[in-house]
Amino acid sequence: MTPSKSTRSTLLAASVVLGVASGCASAVGRPAEPPTPAETDASAARDFEALYRARADSAALRFTEADVRFVTDMIGHHAQALEMAGLVPDRSENGTLEVLAARIVNAQEDEIEIMRGWLSDRGRPLPDLTLPGAAHAHLPGMVTPEQLGSLAAARGEEFDRLFLSYMVQHHQGAVDMVHGLFATDGAAQGESTFRLASDIQVDQITEISRMQQMLARLSAPTGR
Secondary structure (H helix, E strand, O other): OOHHHHHHHHHHHHHHHHHHHHHHHHHHHOOOOOOOOOHHHHHHHHHHHHHHHHHHHHHHHHHHHHHHHHHHHHHHHHHHHHHOOOOOOHOOOOOHHHHHHHHHHHHHHHHHHHHHHHHHHHHOOOOOOHHHHHHHOOOOOOOOOHOOOOOHOOOHHHHHHOOOOOOHHHHHHHHOOOOOOOOOOOOOOOOOHHHHHHHHHHHHHHHHHHHHHHHHHHHHHOOO
């Protein structure tokens, strides 16, 4: 007997459904394609890069209590240098000295911000700079209140000589602080700490040489 038209339609629909179901079952049961060598290499590279970055971040934040003391003290030390350099424009008539003082201000303001960020990144408190001279009088090279008073009262070449003498003393103190840090076991091992201390040392030594030359010229006899 020949199937009726409706029967043929029903059979056709059923076969379509079975075919789709069979195709789906085949797709579900098919094993996932293994990654290609290139995909495997790319994944491994990403993993290694993530590990490297994590270790680099950890190394960058490595620090000791000696590092914290150095950075905290150096902020106070720099603050007094800024106070001294701020006296120059109203008391000196030496253009070269004014340029030197401006360089000291620019460099040490930048370093103070770097050091404040260093402490903040490590969850350490920032020093109180309300009275930097009094709070950090124990540090090497710090100018005494009496010396600072004499400097503020001086004018002209007398001021220039006092400023250069006191700032050489002050800078040498900063260099001594760096030497003390480097001589401490385990200190300055973090890259950022070592670079900060090294930069301060180089800058201070360079400026000491420059100021000693300026002081020698001021002390040289004039005329015949």
